[in-house]
Amino acid sequence: MPTLETTFAGIKCLNPFWLASAPPTNCGEQIMRAFDAGWGGAVWKTIGEQVTNVSSRYSSIDYNGQKMMGFNNIELISDRPPEVNLREMAEVKRRYPKHVVIASLMVESKRDVWHEMVQRAEDAGADGLELNFGCPHGMSERGMGSAVGQVPEYCEQITGWVKEKARTPVIVKLTPNISDIRMPARAARRAGADALSAINTINSITGIDLETLEPWPNVDGKSSHGGYCGPAVKPIALNMVQQVMSDPMAALPMSGIGGIGSWQDAAEFMLLGAGIVQVCTAVMHYGYRIVEDMGDGLLAWMRRKGYDTIEDFRGLSLPNMRDWKHLNLNYRVVAEIHADKCIGCQLCYTACWDGAHQCIHLDRVEGGMEQPVLGTDPRYAQHEANPHGKPTPAQVFAQSVKTIVTTPIPKLDLDGEGSNSAVTPLRRIPRVDVDECVGCNLCSLVCPVPECITMERVATGETPETWAERVANAESLRA
Amino acid sequence: MSEATNFFSKAGGSAEVAARFADLHPPFEKTAAVIEAQRCLYCFDAPCMGACPTHIDVPKFIKKIASGNLEGSARTILDANILGASCSRACPVQVLCEGACVMHRYNKQPIEIGRLQRFAMDALHASGDPLPFTPGADTGKKVVLIGGGPASLACAAELRRRGVRAVIFDARPLPGGLNTYGIAEYKLPLAESLREIDMLAQLGVEFHFDTMVDAAKLAELEASYDAVFLGMGLGAIHKLGVVGEELEGVTNALDFIAGYKSGAIVKAPAKVAVIGAGNTAIDAANAAVRLGASEVHMVYRRGSRDMSAFGFEYEHAQKEGVRFLWHVTPVKVVGEKKVEALELARFESTEDGSLVPTEGLHILLEVDLVVLAIGQATHAEFVNADASKVRLERGRIVIDRETGQTSNPKIFAGGDCTNGGREVVDAVADGKRAGIGIAVWLEGAASSPTHGDRAVMNGAPGGIAGRGELDADA
Numbered sequence: 001m002p003t004l005e006t007t008f009a010g011i012k013c014l015n016p017f018w019l020a021s022a023p024p025t026n027c028g029e030q031i032m033r034a035f036d037a038g039w040g041g042a043v044w045k046t047i048g049e050q051v052t053n054v055s056s057r058y059s060s061i062d063y064n065g066q067k068m069m070g071f072n073n074i075e076l077i078s079d080r081p082p083e084v085n086l087r088e089m090a091e092v093k094r095r096y097p098k099h100v101v102i103a104s105l106m107v108e109s110k111r112d113v114w115h116e117m118v119q120r121a122e123d124a125g126a127d128g129l130e131l132n133f134g135c136p137h138g139m140s141e142r143g144m145g146s147a148v149g150q151v152p153e154y155c156e157q158i159t160g161w162v163k164e165k166a167r168t169p170v171i172v173k174l175t176p177n178i179s180d181i182r183m184p185a186r187a188a189r190r191a192g193a194d195a196l197s198a199i200n201t202i203n204s205i206t207g208i209d210l211e212t213l214e215p216w217p218n219v220d221g222k223s224s225h226g227g228y229c230g231p232a233v234k235p236i237a238l239n240m241v242q243q244v245m246s247d248p249m250a251a252l253p254m255s256g257i258g259g260i261g262s263w264q265d266a267a268e269f270m271l272l273g274a275g276i277v278q279v280c281t282a283v284m285h286y287g288y289r290i291v292e293d294m295g296d297g298l299l300a301w302m303r304r305k306g307y308d309t310i311e312d313f314r315g316l317s318l319p320n321m322r323d324w325k326h327l328n329l330n331y332r333v334v335a336e337i338h339a340d341k342c343i344g345c346q347l348c349y350t351a352c353w354d355g356a357h358q359c360i361h362l363d364r365v366e367g368g369m370e371q372p373v374l375g376t377d378p379r380y381a382q383h384e385a386n387p388h389g390k391p392t393p394a395q396v397f398a399q400s401v402k403t404i405v406t407t408p409i410p411k412l413d414l415d416g417e418g419s420n421s422a423v424t425p426l427r428r429i430p431r432v433d434v435d436e437c438v439g440c441n442l443c444s445l446v447c448p449v450p451e452c453i454t455m456e457r458v459a460t461g462e463t464p465e466t467w468a469e470r471v472a473n474a475e476s477l478r479a
Numbered sequence: 480m481s482e483a484t485n486f487f488s489k490a491g492g493s494a495e496v497a498a499r500f501a502d503l504h505p506p507f508e509k510t511a512a513v514i515e516a517q518r519c520l521y522c523f524d525a526p527c528m529g530a531c532p533t534h535i536d537v538p539k540f541i542k543k544i545a546s547g548n549l550e551g552s553a554r555t556i557l558d559a560n561i562l563g564a565s566c567s568r569a570c571p572v573q574v575l576c577e578g579a580c581v582m583h584r585y586n587k588q589p590i591e592i593g594r595l596q597r598f599a600m601d602a603l604h605a606s607g608d609p610l611p612f613t614p615g616a617d618t619g620k621k622v623v624l625i626g627g628g629p630a631s632l633a634c635a636a637e638l639r640r641r642g643v644r645a646v647i648f649d650a651r652p653l654p655g656g657l658n659t660y661g662i663a664e665y666k667l668p669l670a671e672s673l674r675e676i677d678m679l680a681q682l683g684v685e686f687h688f689d690t691m692v693d694a695a696k697l698a699e700l701e702a703s704y705d706a707v708f709l710g711m712g713l714g715a716i717h718k719l720g721v722v723g724e725e726l727e728g729v730t731n732a733l734d735f736i737a738g739y740k741s742g743a744i745v746k747a748p749a750k751v752a753v754i755g756a757g758n759t760a761i762d763a764a765n766a767a768v769r770l771g772a773s774e775v776h777m778v779y780r781r782g783s784r785d786m787s788a789f790g791f792e793y794e795h796a797q798k799e800g801v802r803f804l805w806h807v808t809p810v811k812v813v814g815e816k817k818v819e820a821l822e823l824a825r826f827e828s829t830e831d832g833s834l835v836p837t838e839g840l841h842i843l844l845e846v847d848l849v850v851l852a853i854g855q856a857t858h859a860e861f862v863n864a865d866a867s868k869v870r871l872e873r874g875r876i877v878i879d880r881e882t883g884q885t886s887n888p889k890i891f892a893g894g895d896c897t898n899g900g901r902e903v904v905d906a907v908a909d910g911k912r913a914g915i916g917i918a919v920w921l922e923g924a925a926s927s928p929t930h931g932d933r934a935v936m937n938g939a940p941g942g943i944a945g946r947g948e949l950d951a952d953a
Contacts, residue, residue, distance in 0.1 A: 065517040343584040350523035407902040
C-alpha cells in the first residue's frame with residue numbers, strides 16, 4: 001500500500017500537503033481546523049513587525065465562467081503582533097505534535113533582529129523556518145521580501161545570519177520576479193539553507209474597472225501592483241522549480257508552490273523534484289476540504305503506477321526536460337482527426353488557418369471544396385487561386401451565408417442541418433493535409449472532444465539528431 | 480398617407496388571457512444567459528447559422544452576450560434578421576439552429592440559442608434604444624408591399640436601409656400578419672410582435688391598414704410604384720365540405736387564434752374538436768385547453784406518425800391535455816341551431832397508403848365548438864386577374880429563390896404565398912433576399928446593370944429547393 005508519509009529536509013510529514021504562508025494560516029484556530037481537515041503541515045502567515053493592511057486587498061481573473069483562474073493580493077505579512085502568533089503556534093504544536101508547523105519570518109535586514117526572531121519562533125515550537133524573501137508588494141518597498149530575494153548577495157547574507165542561530169531546518173522562499181531564479185537559489189544554498197520553496201507570487205495588475213478606470217483591488221480609487229497566484233501561474237512555477245532542481249549548484253529539498261489545487265498538480269511538481277507542496281489559492285476558493293481529494297487522488301495514482309512513496313517518483317520527469325538544442329529534430333508527428341469522434345465544430349480548421357499552418361481543409365465532400373477556389377477574397381487577385389490552393393475561411397463562410405435553406409417540413413425534409421443528427425456530416429469533418437502538417441499540436445489543443453484529434457508519430461526514416469549535434473557535425477565537416 | 484405608428488399601445492388583449500398564456504420558454508435571467516452563452520463552443524461556419532434560413536451569425540451574437548456587449552449582440556441578430564425578436568420566440572428551433580448544434584454530438588445538451596436570442600433582443604427593447612440601423616440615402620425610388628406580414632416587413636427593412644421608400648398595404652387594422660395574429664400567445668404575444676414592428680417603423684416604413692388589395696388596386700399601385708412586392712401569405716382555411724358546416728360553433732384555427740390573441744375570444748366552451756394535425760391545429764387545440772375547455776380532441780384521418788406537426792409540438796399538446804382521435808374523419812356536423820356533435824367515420828389505411836372509410840362504424844363526438852385546421856388555400860389568383868402577369872404553380876407565385884423576382888421583372892414576392900406556408904423565419908429570409916433583389920434591380924434599372932451586382936447576389940451555388948408543402952395536411 002502506498003503511503004503519503006514523507007520526510008522533507010529532515011522534517012517528518014504525515015502527508016506532503018502544506019498550507020502556504022497566507023490568509024489560510026493567519027491564526028492558530030484556522031491551522032487547527034486545517035489539520036482536522038487533513039492538511040499535513042502549515043506555514044504560518046509571515047511573522048514580523050506588526051503591519052497595517054489596506055482595504056480592499058484581493059482581485060482576480062475569471063475565465064469563461066470559471067472564477068479565480070488567477071488571483072492577486074496586496075496584503076502584507078501578518079497584521080497580528082508576533083507574540084500573539086507565537087503563543088498560538090505553541091498551542092497548535094502542543095495539540096498537534098505530529099503536524100508540521102513552519103514559521104514564516106520576515107524582519108528588518110539586521111543580523112540581531114533576525115537572530116532574535118529565529119530564537120522566538122523555535123522557542124514556540126516551530127518545526128522549521130521559512131524565510132520570506134519573496135513578497136513582491138509593500139514589504140519590498142521597506143527593503144524586505146522580494147527586495148531581498150531579488151539580490152542574491154542579500155539572500156545569501158540573511159540566510160547565513162539565520163543559519164548561525166537556527167536549530168531547525170531553514171527553508172528559503174524564492175521570488176519569481178527575477179530574470180534567473182537559479183541565482184538566489186544558489187545563494188541560499190551557499191549560505192547553508194536546508195531547503196527551498198518556490199514560487200512566491202508574481203507582480204501583477206489583474207484588471208481595471210472600465211467604468212471608473214480604477215484598477216483592482218481598489219483602495220480609495222487607487223491600486224498597487226500585487227502578487228499573482230492561482231491556477232494561471234502553475235506553468236510558470238513548474239518551470240522555475242525545474243530550473244532550480246536541474247541545477248546542481250541550486251538544487252535542495254524543494255517545496256513546490258504555485259497554482260496547486262489538485263492531486264495532479266501536486267504530482268507534477270513532485271515529478272519535477274518537489275518533496276512537498278504548498279497550497280493557498282485553491283483553499284481560499286474552496287476551503288480546507290480540498291485536501292481530501294488531493295490525498296485520495298494521489299494515492300490512487302501512486303497505486304496505479306506502482307509507487308509506494310513520494311520518493312519513488314520524485315524528480316522522475318526532470319531528465320525529460322532539457323534545453324531545446326537537445327531535442328530530436330527528426331522526430332515528427334502529424335494530426336489525425338478521428339471522424340467517428342468529430343462533432344463538426346471546425347475549431348481546428350479556423351485555428352490551423354489563422355493560428356498555425358493552413359493545412360486543415362474542408363474538402364471531404366466530393367465536388368465540395370476539392371478544386372482550388374478562384375477567389376473573390378480581396379486579399380488575392382481576382383480569379384487567382386490563393387497561395388494555399390484552398391478556400392480561405394472567409395470564402396467558406398461567405399458561401400454558407402449565401403446558401404438558401406428553409407425550415408424542414410416534418411416527415412418530408414430529413415437530414416437537414418437541424419436534424420440533430422448523431423452523425424457528423426462528412427462535409428463538416430475537416431481533413432489534415434499530412435504532408436503540410438508540421439505537428440504543432442494546435443488543432444488537438446482547441447478540439448473540445450477528448451481523443452478526437454491525436455498526434456500520430458510518422459516514421460521519418462532518419463536517425464535522431466539534435467540541433468547541438470547538427471551544429472557539431474557541420475563544424476566537424478568544416479574542420 | 481401613412482398612418483402614425485405606436486402599434487404596441489394598440490395591442491389591447493385581455494389580462495385574463497395573458498395570464499393563461501404565460502411564456503412557454505421563459506426568458507433567461509442575466510446570469511443564466513451568460514453561463515449559457517459561455518457554453519457555446521464558437522464553432523467556425525457554425526451549423527446553427529447554416530440551419531437558420533436568415534443565417535444569423537449565432538456564435539457571434541452569443542459570444543457578445545458572454546462578453547457583455549448586448550448592444551452588439553442585438554445588432555448582429557438584426558443585421559441578418561430584422562424580426563429577430565419574434566423569431567427567437569416563434570421559431571421551431573428544435574429543427575433549426577438548436578437542432579443543428581454540434582452539442583447533440585458532444586454532451587447532448589444543445590445551446591439554448593432561441594432563448595439567448597430573445598435575451599439579446601429583450602435587452603435592446605428594454606434599453607429604449609432605436610434600431611441600430613439608419614435609412615440609406617434617398618434613391619427617389621418607391622416600392623409597394625402587399626401584405627404586412629414577416630416577408631413584407633423584412634423586405635421593407637432592407638429597402639429602407641438602401642434608401643428606397645417602402646409602403647405596406649395590409650387588410651387588417653394592425654401590422655404583422657400571422658406574426659401578430661397567428662402565433663400561439665405562449666410563444667409570441669401579439670404585443671411583442673407590435674413592439675418589434677414599432678422599431679421597424681423607425682426606419683421610415685409606411686403603413687396603410689384596413690386595405691384589401693384586389694386586382695384593380697394592384698394594377699393601380701403597380702402603375703404608381705417602381706416595384707411591387709407580394710407578401711400577402713395564404714388565404715382562408717379549407718372547408719370540410721360536409722353537412723352542417725355552416726352551423727354556429729364551427730370556426731377555423733386562424734380566426735380562433737386571432738380571436739383570442741386580440742381579445743375578442745376570452746373563453747372556450749367545454750368540448751372542442753380541432754380537425755387536422757398540423758402545427759396550427761395544435762396551436763388551436765392548446766389554446767382551447769388554456770381558454771377553459773375541459774375536453775379537447777384533435778381529429779385526424781391518419782395516425783400519429785403521419786401528422787404534419789413537428790414531433791415536439793405533438794408532445795407539447797399531449798402535455799397540455801389534448802386528446803387525439805386517429806384514423807377518423809368528420810362526415811357531418813350535427814346540430815339544430817348550433818353545433819352539438821361531430822359524426823366521425825373511421826378510416827383504414829390500405830397497403831398503397833390510400834384511406835378507405837370503414838362501413839357502418841360511425842362515432843358521435845359531442846362538441847360545442849369545431850375548429851378547422853386542415854390547411855390554407857392559396858390566395859394569389861387575383862394577381863393574375865387581368866392577364867397572366869405573374870407565373871403561378873399550384874396557386875403559388877413562382878420566384879427566383881435568390882432575388883424573389885417573379886416572371887414579371889417589376890414584381891417580386893416571398894413568404895407563404897410563394898412557399899405554400901412555412902415558418903416566420905422563412906418568410907423573413909424570403910423578404911430579405913427580395914429586398915436586396917429589388918434594390919439591386921432598381922439600381923440596374925436606373926443605370927445599366929453590371930455583372931458585378933448579379934455576382935454579389937448570385938454567387939452562391941444552388942441552395943436546397945423548398946418543397947413548400949402546406950403547414951397542415953390538406
